[in-house]
Ligand SMILES: CC(=O)N[C@H]1[C@@H](OP(=O)(O)OP(=O)(O)OC[C@H]2O[C@@H](n3ccc(=O)[nH]c3=O)[C@H](O)[C@@H]2O)O[C@H](CO)[C@@H](O)[C@@H]1O[C@H](C)C(=O)N[C@@H](C)C(=O)N[C@H](CCC(=O)O)C(=O)O
Ligand SMILES: Nc1ncnc2c1ncn2[C@@H]1O[C@H](COP(=O)(O)OP(=O)(O)OP(=O)(O)O)[C@@H](O)[C@H]1O
Ligand SMILES: N[C@H](CCC[C@H](N)C(=O)O)C(=O)O
């Protein structure tokens with residue numbers, strides 16, 4: 001039988017003509033001559049309904065998860081039908097068999113957690129050389145950029161991306177690993193050389209239902225460390241209660257603990273002071289060096305330097321990446337030099353220059369924890385008022401809405417509630433859900449306003465700005481669209497601000 005089924009349980013429903021497989025796809029629209037079409041049940045439609053389309057486009061093999069009546073298809077005499085149960089979970093193995101396990105020819109770094117994955121992936125790509133980066137803002141292999149739909153692509157795409165990375169000569173494959181991906185098996189076929197746990201706070205309960213399920217999905221990454229020579233290392237933020245749980249459950253695992261100010265952690269850090277563009281930080285590695293019998297040169301165990309990132313949450317991101325890079329054998333002196341030159345991460349605390357003598361920040365904070373963290377930082381560095389503009393995504397976790405309001409109420413002197421991808425929900429209803437949080441917090445009625453139109457909301461926020469104030473435009477960060485209904489129209493927070501400023 002075909003090598004793509006190695007290590008997979010399958011049943012041949014119909015044997016067709018032998019052929020050379022030219023490609024594998026699970027979308028009938030991408031099928032070409034002599035391809036394999038994988039039919040999967042989806043959330044919107046069922047891939048099995050597109051089998052005939054796939055055959056018409058040239059598929060010579062159909063892999064399905066339902067016992068199909070193979071006789072009903074036209075022009076299918078040559079076509080082989082194979083049944084594989086729970087195909088979405090097996091697709092990674094099928095793809096690995098086809099592409100000869102490219103994941104064993106590159107170092108794979110996975111980053112999971114509610115917040116900080118994208119930021120950490122950008123920090124790591126800055127530290128490491130010859131990298132591919134996969135995540136929310138897009139995928140990149142060396143100097144080639146690709147657009148993406150998901151934070152963590154489907155297993156088949158992942159294997160294709162890894163294969164391409166290997167062929168192009170990349171040494172590291174840095175990827176965000178979403179809880180969705182872990183839950184539905186998009187990464188089951190991978191082993192990680194390094195895995196980072198940033199934190200866990202509420203998000204995505206529309207999908208996971210409970211925090212426990214959400215945590216168990218994230219935790220799975222740490223059972224997937226590369227173990228052929230026991231070289232996979234987990235990096236765990238032990239200041240986070242869920243991180244501490246993972247760390248305490250470690251048996252023979254190779255874990256590095258990170259913390260801000262807990263001197264018992266393997267690697268810990270602190271903020272010494274904020275600077276114009278970022279902050280001066282201290283990183284202490286003494287415990288790590290001691291445990292690892294000091295195999296690093298040029299290191300005295302403590303480093304102090306300035307970076308262009310800001311906020312305690314970013315110190316966590318930096319510490320996670322330092323630990324990961326050290327575990328991959330990069331010298332601390334090299335890491336520090338790279339960190340000093342770290343450019344801004346798109347849509348993460350991006351400030352827009354203006355002559356209002358105010359700070360205008362575009363940021364992707366879209367959870368209560370994200371808002372709270374950036375708010376805490378802004379409060380610390382703002383002389384005047386903090387004005388916050390935010391909304392919450394439609395068709396997403398409803399429970400986070402009032403919580404986001406509660407977070408914003410803690411640090412904002414004025415709040416403008418607006419739309420952030422209402423999708424198929426009524427924007428007014430989403431805004432009312434958020435407002436409930438403000439009312440519950442007894443946030444003064446004259447200190448907030450609801451302006452559903454995001455452009456008008458930003459205009460209003462900017463009209464209020466006085467010298468020394470900060471304006472936080474949260475939720476969309478790098479996004480260049482607004483999704484209303486099922487329609488995606490161009491919308492870019494930064495662009496709107498620049499237009500208003502006539503830049
Ligand atoms: C709900 C969900 O997770 N959906 C994912 C799923 O789509 P689906 O299988 O449900 O799609 P479907 O439209 O029902 O189609 C079913 C099947 O029919 C096939 N089809 C369809 C039409 C056709 O003409 N021919 C055809 O063959 C499709 O290719 C598919 O195989 O599989 C697709 C391929 O992997 C994903 O792109 C898609 O993610 C959607 C876009 C999504 O929004 N996912 C979110 C929930 C998600 O995964 N988010 C996480 C985390 C984000 C975060 O951390 O904040 C992420 O990793 O992105
Ligand atoms: N370590 C962190 N802890 C808490 N908040 C953070 C952290 N890092 C970033 N944030 C905040 O959360 C927002 C999202 O950060 P980032 O895009 O790095 O996270 P992510 O995990 O990739 O999110 P997503 O799952 O939506 O892709 C940032 O804009 C910032 O406000
Ligand atoms: N990856 C997250 C991003 C949310 C960003 C926010 N702009 C929204 O659309 O809710 C999600 O899809 O839930």
Ligand SMILES: [Mg+2]
Pocket residue numbers: 117118119135136137151176
């Ligand atoms: Mg991300």
